[in-house]
Amino acid sequence: MINHKLIVYSIASILVIIGIVYCLVANSEYEDSKELSDMGIKGETAEKQFEASFFVFSGIVNFVLAALVIKSNRSVVPYLFSAGISAGLIAIYVASRTVGVPVVGVEYYIGRLDMISKILQAVAIVLSGLAIHSIRNSRVLKKII
Protein backbone atom coordinates (compact mmCIF):
# COMPACT_ATOMS: atom_id res chain seq x y z
CA MET A 1 0.00 0.00 0.00
CA ILE A 2 1.45 3.33 -1.06
CA ASN A 3 1.62 5.97 1.65
CA HIS A 4 -0.76 8.68 0.39
CA LYS A 5 0.75 11.43 2.54
CA LEU A 6 4.18 10.65 1.12
CA ILE A 7 2.84 11.01 -2.44
CA VAL A 8 1.09 14.29 -1.55
CA TYR A 9 4.26 15.86 -0.12
CA SER A 10 6.37 14.50 -2.99
CA ILE A 11 4.05 16.04 -5.62
CA ALA A 12 3.86 19.34 -3.72
CA SER A 13 7.68 19.45 -3.41
CA ILE A 14 8.16 18.70 -7.10
CA LEU A 15 5.60 21.35 -8.11
CA VAL A 16 7.39 23.93 -5.93
CA ILE A 17 10.75 23.03 -7.53
CA ILE A 18 9.19 23.30 -11.02
CA GLY A 19 7.81 26.72 -10.00
CA ILE A 20 11.29 27.81 -8.86
CA VAL A 21 12.81 26.57 -12.15
CA TYR A 22 10.23 28.56 -14.13
CA CYS A 23 10.99 31.69 -12.09
CA LEU A 24 14.73 31.25 -12.79
CA VAL A 25 14.07 30.81 -16.52
CA ALA A 26 11.77 33.87 -16.47
CA ASN A 27 14.52 35.90 -14.79
CA SER A 28 17.00 34.78 -17.44
CA GLU A 29 14.57 35.73 -20.25
CA TYR A 30 13.98 39.12 -18.61
CA GLU A 31 17.74 39.76 -18.45
CA ASP A 32 17.98 38.84 -22.14
CA SER A 33 15.10 41.14 -23.03
CA LYS A 34 16.80 44.06 -21.25
CA GLU A 35 20.04 43.39 -23.11
CA LEU A 36 18.27 43.10 -26.49
CA SER A 37 16.24 46.23 -25.75
CA ASP A 38 19.47 48.15 -25.07
CA MET A 39 20.72 47.03 -28.48
CA GLY A 40 17.46 48.15 -30.13
CA ILE A 41 16.43 44.65 -31.27
CA LYS A 42 12.70 45.24 -30.82
CA GLY A 43 11.18 42.03 -32.25
CA GLU A 44 13.33 39.73 -30.17
CA THR A 45 12.83 41.92 -27.07
CA ALA A 46 9.04 41.52 -27.36
CA GLU A 47 9.46 37.76 -27.80
CA LYS A 48 11.66 37.51 -24.70
CA GLN A 49 9.19 39.59 -22.67
CA PHE A 50 6.37 37.30 -23.75
CA GLU A 51 8.42 34.26 -22.75
CA ALA A 52 9.32 35.81 -19.38
CA SER A 53 5.63 36.54 -18.68
CA PHE A 54 4.64 33.03 -19.70
CA PHE A 55 7.29 31.48 -17.43
CA VAL A 56 6.30 33.67 -14.46
CA PHE A 57 2.68 32.65 -14.99
CA SER A 58 3.65 28.96 -15.24
CA GLY A 59 5.72 29.28 -12.06
CA ILE A 60 2.80 30.83 -10.16
CA VAL A 61 0.43 28.12 -11.47
CA ASN A 62 2.82 25.47 -10.13
CA PHE A 63 3.01 27.15 -6.70
CA VAL A 64 -0.81 27.34 -6.56
CA LEU A 65 -1.08 23.67 -7.58
CA ALA A 66 1.38 22.70 -4.81
CA ALA A 67 -0.80 24.50 -2.26
CA LEU A 68 -3.97 22.87 -3.62
CA VAL A 69 -2.38 19.41 -3.50
CA ILE A 70 -1.40 19.89 0.16
CA LYS A 71 -4.82 21.30 1.09
CA SER A 72 -6.82 18.73 -0.89
CA ASN A 73 -8.70 16.35 1.33
CA ARG A 74 -8.68 13.14 -0.68
CA SER A 75 -9.97 14.93 -3.79
CA VAL A 76 -8.60 13.88 -7.18
CA VAL A 77 -9.13 17.33 -8.76
CA PRO A 78 -5.76 18.93 -7.79
CA TYR A 79 -3.92 15.83 -9.07
CA LEU A 80 -5.84 15.88 -12.33
CA PHE A 81 -4.90 19.56 -12.74
CA SER A 82 -1.26 18.90 -11.79
CA ALA A 83 -0.95 16.05 -14.29
CA GLY A 84 -2.88 17.92 -17.00
CA ILE A 85 -0.95 21.17 -16.67
CA SER A 86 2.40 19.37 -16.49
CA ALA A 87 1.50 17.36 -19.61
CA GLY A 88 0.38 20.56 -21.34
CA LEU A 89 3.65 22.33 -20.51
CA ILE A 90 5.66 19.36 -21.78
CA ALA A 91 3.57 19.36 -25.00
CA ILE A 92 4.16 23.11 -25.50
CA TYR A 93 7.89 22.58 -24.96
CA VAL A 94 8.06 19.70 -27.46
CA ALA A 95 6.09 21.79 -29.97
CA SER A 96 8.44 24.75 -29.46
CA ARG A 97 11.41 22.51 -30.31
CA THR A 98 9.79 20.82 -33.32
CA VAL A 99 6.87 22.38 -35.19
CA GLY A 100 6.97 25.78 -33.49
CA VAL A 101 4.49 27.69 -31.31
CA PRO A 102 2.70 31.03 -31.88
CA VAL A 103 4.72 34.21 -31.15
CA VAL A 104 7.96 32.32 -30.43
CA GLY A 105 8.22 29.99 -33.43
CA VAL A 106 10.78 27.18 -33.32
CA GLU A 107 13.57 27.23 -30.74
CA TYR A 108 16.64 25.08 -31.34
CA TYR A 109 18.41 25.06 -27.99
CA ILE A 110 17.54 22.65 -25.18
CA GLY A 111 18.89 24.12 -21.95
CA ARG A 112 19.82 22.51 -18.64
CA LEU A 113 16.90 24.06 -16.74
CA ASP A 114 14.55 22.96 -19.54
CA MET A 115 15.65 19.37 -19.08
CA ILE A 116 15.32 19.56 -15.28
CA SER A 117 11.78 20.98 -15.48
CA LYS A 118 10.63 18.42 -18.08
CA ILE A 119 11.96 15.48 -16.03
CA LEU A 120 10.29 16.85 -12.89
CA GLN A 121 7.02 17.40 -14.78
CA ALA A 122 7.11 13.79 -15.99
CA VAL A 123 7.64 12.66 -12.38
CA ALA A 124 4.74 14.92 -11.26
CA ILE A 125 2.47 13.25 -13.84
CA VAL A 126 3.42 9.76 -12.65
CA LEU A 127 2.98 10.67 -8.97
CA SER A 128 -0.37 12.36 -9.68
CA GLY A 129 -1.50 9.14 -11.35
CA LEU A 130 -0.41 7.21 -8.26
CA ALA A 131 -2.24 9.64 -5.97
CA ILE A 132 -5.47 9.34 -8.00
CA HIS A 133 -5.10 5.54 -7.95
CA SER A 134 -4.54 5.58 -4.18
CA ILE A 135 -7.59 7.82 -3.55
CA ARG A 136 -9.85 5.67 -5.75
CA ASN A 137 -8.62 2.50 -4.03
CA SER A 138 -9.35 3.91 -0.59
CA ARG A 139 -12.87 4.95 -1.74
CA VAL A 140 -13.55 1.43 -3.01
CA LEU A 141 -12.30 -0.02 0.28
CA LYS A 142 -14.58 2.33 2.24
CA LYS A 143 -17.59 1.23 0.17
CA ILE A 144 -16.78 -2.44 0.80
CA ILE A 145 -16.39 -1.87 4.54
Added chain:
Amino acid sequence: MKNKSIQSIMLGLATISIILVSNGIVSYAQTNSSDITVGYNSSISNSSSTTANNATSTPSDNPVVQSIDAAIKAIKDGDKDSGKKSLLKAEEALEGKSDLVDAEKRVEASLAALKDGDNNAAISHAEEAKKSLS
Protein backbone atom coordinates in the same frame (compact mmCIF):
# COMPACT_ATOMS: atom_id res chain seq x y z
CA MET B 1 8.32 6.43 9.87
CA LYS B 2 5.86 8.74 8.09
CA ASN B 3 7.44 11.84 9.59
CA LYS B 4 10.89 10.63 8.66
CA SER B 5 9.85 10.21 5.01
CA ILE B 6 8.28 13.66 4.94
CA GLN B 7 11.38 15.13 6.55
CA SER B 8 13.54 13.47 3.89
CA ILE B 9 11.37 14.93 1.12
CA MET B 10 11.53 18.39 2.66
CA LEU B 11 15.29 18.09 3.05
CA GLY B 12 15.56 17.05 -0.60
CA LEU B 13 13.36 19.96 -1.65
CA ALA B 14 15.46 22.41 0.34
CA THR B 15 18.70 21.03 -1.15
CA ILE B 16 17.42 21.19 -4.73
CA SER B 17 16.03 24.69 -4.16
CA ILE B 18 19.38 25.89 -2.82
CA ILE B 19 21.19 24.36 -5.82
CA LEU B 20 18.76 25.96 -8.28
CA VAL B 21 18.82 29.36 -6.60
CA SER B 22 22.62 29.36 -6.31
CA ASN B 23 22.79 28.46 -10.02
CA GLY B 24 20.56 31.47 -10.72
CA ILE B 25 22.76 33.74 -8.62
CA VAL B 26 25.91 32.52 -10.39
CA SER B 27 24.38 33.12 -13.81
CA TYR B 28 23.15 36.56 -12.65
CA ALA B 29 26.65 37.40 -11.46
CA GLN B 30 28.09 36.22 -14.76
CA THR B 31 25.60 38.38 -16.68
CA ASN B 32 26.52 41.40 -14.59
CA SER B 33 30.23 40.84 -14.97
CA SER B 34 29.78 40.50 -18.74
CA ASP B 35 27.76 43.75 -18.74
CA ILE B 36 30.61 45.53 -17.01
CA THR B 37 33.18 44.22 -19.45
CA VAL B 38 31.10 44.82 -22.59
CA GLY B 39 32.27 48.41 -22.93
CA TYR B 40 35.87 47.44 -22.37
CA ASN B 41 35.64 44.54 -24.75
CA SER B 42 34.04 46.46 -27.59
CA SER B 43 37.42 47.57 -28.87
CA ILE B 44 38.83 44.09 -28.33
CA SER B 45 35.81 42.65 -30.14
CA ASN B 46 36.45 44.83 -33.16
CA SER B 47 40.05 43.78 -33.34
CA SER B 48 39.23 40.12 -32.78
CA SER B 49 36.55 40.22 -35.46
CA THR B 50 39.13 41.57 -37.89
CA THR B 51 41.49 38.81 -36.86
CA ALA B 52 38.74 36.23 -37.32
CA ASN B 53 37.98 37.45 -40.79
CA ASN B 54 41.62 37.22 -41.71
CA ALA B 55 41.84 33.73 -40.28
CA THR B 56 38.78 32.41 -42.12
CA SER B 57 39.78 30.30 -45.09
CA THR B 58 36.88 31.46 -47.25
CA PRO B 59 36.11 35.00 -46.19
CA SER B 60 32.55 36.12 -46.87
CA ASP B 61 31.34 39.55 -47.92
CA ASN B 62 28.20 39.04 -45.87
CA PRO B 63 28.54 41.09 -42.64
CA VAL B 64 26.28 38.63 -40.77
CA VAL B 65 28.53 35.72 -41.71
CA GLN B 66 31.53 37.81 -40.69
CA SER B 67 29.95 38.46 -37.28
CA ILE B 68 29.17 34.76 -36.83
CA ASP B 69 32.72 33.84 -37.85
CA ALA B 70 34.07 36.32 -35.33
CA ALA B 71 31.79 34.84 -32.66
CA ILE B 72 32.93 31.29 -33.41
CA LYS B 73 36.57 32.33 -33.22
CA ALA B 74 36.04 34.23 -29.96
CA ILE B 75 34.20 31.30 -28.36
CA LYS B 76 36.94 28.90 -29.47
CA ASP B 77 39.48 31.27 -27.91
CA GLY B 78 37.50 31.28 -24.67
CA ASP B 79 36.41 34.91 -25.02
CA LYS B 80 32.71 34.50 -24.32
CA ASP B 81 31.99 38.23 -24.06
CA SER B 82 33.31 38.96 -27.54
CA GLY B 83 31.51 35.90 -28.84
CA LYS B 84 28.27 37.10 -27.32
CA LYS B 85 28.75 40.60 -28.70
CA SER B 86 29.39 39.29 -32.21
CA LEU B 87 26.35 37.01 -32.02
CA LEU B 88 24.20 39.94 -30.86
CA LYS B 89 25.54 41.93 -33.82
CA ALA B 90 24.47 39.10 -36.14
CA GLU B 91 21.09 38.92 -34.40
CA GLU B 92 20.62 42.67 -34.89
CA ALA B 93 21.41 42.34 -38.60
CA LEU B 94 18.99 39.42 -39.02
CA GLU B 95 16.17 41.14 -37.13
CA GLY B 96 12.93 41.40 -39.10
CA LYS B 97 14.16 39.51 -42.16
CA SER B 98 11.42 36.94 -42.67
CA ASP B 99 13.45 34.90 -45.18
CA LEU B 100 16.29 34.49 -42.67
CA VAL B 101 14.25 33.38 -39.66
CA ASP B 102 16.04 30.04 -39.45
CA ALA B 103 19.46 31.70 -39.26
CA GLU B 104 18.12 34.13 -36.62
CA LYS B 105 16.78 31.25 -34.54
CA ARG B 106 20.14 29.48 -34.80
CA VAL B 107 21.94 32.61 -33.61
CA GLU B 108 19.50 32.81 -30.67
CA ALA B 109 20.19 29.15 -29.88
CA SER B 110 23.91 29.86 -29.99
CA LEU B 111 23.46 32.77 -27.56
CA ALA B 112 21.38 30.59 -25.23
CA ALA B 113 23.99 27.82 -25.30
CA LEU B 114 26.74 30.35 -24.60
CA LYS B 115 24.79 31.64 -21.61
CA ASP B 116 24.39 28.05 -20.39
CA GLY B 117 28.16 27.58 -20.63
CA ASP B 118 27.82 25.02 -23.43
CA ASN B 119 30.49 26.31 -25.82
CA ASN B 120 30.33 23.33 -28.18
CA ALA B 121 26.58 23.76 -28.69
CA ALA B 122 27.11 27.52 -29.16
CA ILE B 123 29.67 26.88 -31.92
CA SER B 124 27.54 24.19 -33.52
CA HIS B 125 24.44 26.45 -33.66
CA ALA B 126 26.54 29.33 -35.00
CA GLU B 127 27.83 27.03 -37.76
CA GLU B 128 24.24 26.03 -38.55
CA ALA B 129 23.29 29.72 -38.74
CA LYS B 130 26.06 30.24 -41.28
CA LYS B 131 24.79 27.26 -43.29
CA SER B 132 21.28 28.75 -43.28
CA LEU B 133 22.66 31.95 -44.74
CA SER B 134 24.54 30.30 -47.59
